[in-house]
Amino acid sequence: MEKVYDLVIVGGGITGSALLFAASRYTDIKSILLLEKYDRLATLNSSARSNSQTLHVGDVETNYSPEKALKVKEEATFLLNYTKKFVEDYEREKVIQECQKMVLGVGEEETELLAKTYESISAGYPGLKMIGRNELEALEPRTVKGRQKGEKVSALLSDMGYMLNFGNVAETFLKNALLSKGKKIDVKFNTPVTKVERGDDYYSVHTHDGVFKASFVAFEAGTYSLYFAKKLGYDRGLSILAIGGGYYFSKRLLKGKVYRVQHGGIPFAAIHADPDITNPNVIRYGPTVTLEVELEKGHPETVPDYLRTFNTDAKNIAAINRILMNEDIKRIIDNNMAYSLPVIGKHRFVDNEAKKIIPSIKYDDIWMDKSTGGIRPQIVDENKGTLVLGEAKLQKEGMIFNITPSPGASSCLGSALDDIAYISKYLDAKFDRQAFMTELG
Numbered sequence: 001m002e003k004v005y006d007l008v009i010v011g012g013g014i015t016g017s018a019l020l021f022a023a024s025r026y027t028d029i030k031s032i033l034l035l036e037k038y039d040r041l042a043t044l045n046s047s048a049r050s051n052s053q054t055l056h057v058g059d060v061e062t063n064y065s066p067e068k069a070l071k072v073k074e075e076a077t078f079l080l081n082y083t084k085k086f087v088e089d090y091e092r093e094k095v096i097q098e099c100q101k102m103v104l105g106v107g108e109e110e111t112e113l114l115a116k117t118y119e120s121i122s123a124g125y126p127g128l129k130m131i132g133r134n135e136l137e138a139l140e141p142r143t144v145k146g147r148q149k150g151e152k153v154s155a156l157l158s159d160m161g162y163m164l165n166f167g168n169v170a171e172t173f174l175k176n177a178l179l180s181k182g183k184k185i186d187v188k189f190n191t192p193v194t195k196v197e198r199g200d201d202y203y204s205v206h207t208h209d210g211v212f213k214a215s216f217v218a219f220e221a222g223t224y225s226l227y228f229a230k231k232l233g234y235d236r237g238l239s240i241l242a243i244g245g246g247y248y249f250s251k252r253l254l255k256g257k258v259y260r261v262q263h264g265g266i267p268f269a270a271i272h273a274d275p276d277i278t279n280p281n282v283i284r285y286g287p288t289v290t291l292e293v294e295l296e297k298g299h300p301e302t303v304p305d306y307l308r309t310f311n312t313d314a315k316n317i318a319a320i321n322r323i324l325m326n327e328d329i330k331r332i333i334d335n336n337m338a339y340s341l342p343v344i345g346k347h348r349f350v351d352n353e354a355k356k357i358i359p360s361i362k363y364d365d366i367w368m369d370k371s372t373g374g375i376r377p378q379i380v381d382e383n384k385g386t387l388v389l390g391e392a393k394l395q396k397e398g399m400i401f402n403i404t405p406s407p408g409a410s411s412c413l414g415s416a417l418d419d420i421a422y423i424s425k426y427l428d429a430k431f432d433r434q435a436f437m438t439e440l441g
């Protein structure tokens with residue numbers, strides 16, 4: 001018998017599982033299937049090993065515009081409220097933990113930039129505080145110890161510091177989706193989607209385990225979503241710049257998250273320091289920025305897939321060249337590529353990055369864990385010759401393609417809200433927006 005679903009979701013990272021939860025709880029869509037390539041949810045970018053585990057709310061990201069900061073805050077608040085309402089007490093510690101969070105300014109120029117940021121966003125973040133050297137020393141002593149007496153240091157101290165294990169959040173999304181009554185919710189692991197074809201009434205979603213028919217297909221496949229969009233003939237004008245991100249580690253030298261000042265227009269966060277929700281004894285430093293040619297970090301078999309998303313025409317090459325020749329981006333990539341080199345890489349990382357956060361840190365204090373980190377799919381707009389900052393969402397004729405660089409995990413329920421509004425309209429289904437906003441807003 002043919003297996004027919006109203007909605008098929010391709011990809012079980014945090015974005016796909018958030019959509020599964022939202023569609024099953026807040027719409028009357030009757031049948032949903034989630035297809036995941038691997039044997040469990042969230043093994044790629046959403047895994048706690050891959051990302052910085054930060055709930056981005058826009059208050060320490062000095063490269064965001066005030067408008068972007070507030071949008072990120074609204075979407076992250078959905079996730080925060082979700083964890084309060086839908087995560088059971090016994091599992092909370094493994095999903096979310098509060099932690100101190102700040103952005104550090106070193107020197108006159110950065111202190112001035114922090115003051116300006118504070119002025120422009122503090123109305124939206126009433127708990128945010130600008131602090132000077134003495135308070136900083138009391139709260140995060142190692143950021144001050146060893147600095148020259150006259151060196152100016154300051155920080156914006158957040159009251160919304162959280163670390164999340166986004167992979168474990170994804171598990172709770174699935175668990176809560178399966179509680180929905182009167183619906184057919186199916187999940188298939190080890191089932192990579194190989195092809196999707198358009199028919200007259202349905203899409204045919206091909207897997208090694210058979211073909212599934214769907215009225216709507218949502219590609220929530222992270223770095224792979226653009227790959228499928230291109231296969232289906234869409235958005236030939238976009239390409240992915242696969243930016244790898246890796247981490248160095250030290251023992252627990254800091255109390256909380258320490259971000260660094262970042263200037264506008266650069267899509268990669270400056271190296272920051274974060275406690276690890278999976279191991280209270282360590283701090284992770286990163287993510288580094290490397291140019292990669294694979295869609296999954298450490299998986300060379302995904303190189304051909306990457307190359308299929310990459311247009312080799314003159315326009316794309318010119319666009320990428322222009323992006324990589326941007327002085328700030330070039331400097332960041334040149335520095336960061338060196339951080340992966342044996343011996344010298346660690347020396348450079350300590351001098352250029354780690355010492356900016358902890359001046360007294362030493363070479364022997366840190367180590368690199370190559371099994372951590374992920375791939376940030378930065379979208380290149382070939383026509384404009386620029387990077388598309390933030391997430392890219394394509395909504396086309398019964399399909400959605402979500403490509404989700406940072407802060408995609410924090411914004412997963414904001415993305416799901418957009419998606420269920422679009423999908424419900426397309427399927428002529430009911431979407432209870434009020435219930436969504438009451439429970440999560």
Ligand SMILES: Cc1cc2nc3c(=O)[nH]c(=O)nc-3n(C[C@H](O)[C@H](O)[C@H](O)COP(=O)(O)OP(=O)(O)OC[C@H]3O[C@@H](n4cnc5c(N)ncnc54)[C@H](O)[C@@H]3O)c2cc1C
Nearest residue numbers: 011013014015037046051052053054193222245374408410
């Ligand atoms: C180094 C780094 C640091 C980051 N730090 C943060 C942070 O601190 N805070 C934050 O909010 N965000 C952060 N991000 C971004 C965040 O990790 C991503 O935006 C988010 O995890 C994307 O989730 P996703 O579900 O869209 O993609 P993924 O987690 O990549 O999931 C995609 C899923 O699709 C599946 N899939 C792919 N192809 C197929 C197929 N053919 N068939 C079936 N399934 C398929 C994959 O197996 C995978 O499970 C970071 C990212 C990186 C790389």
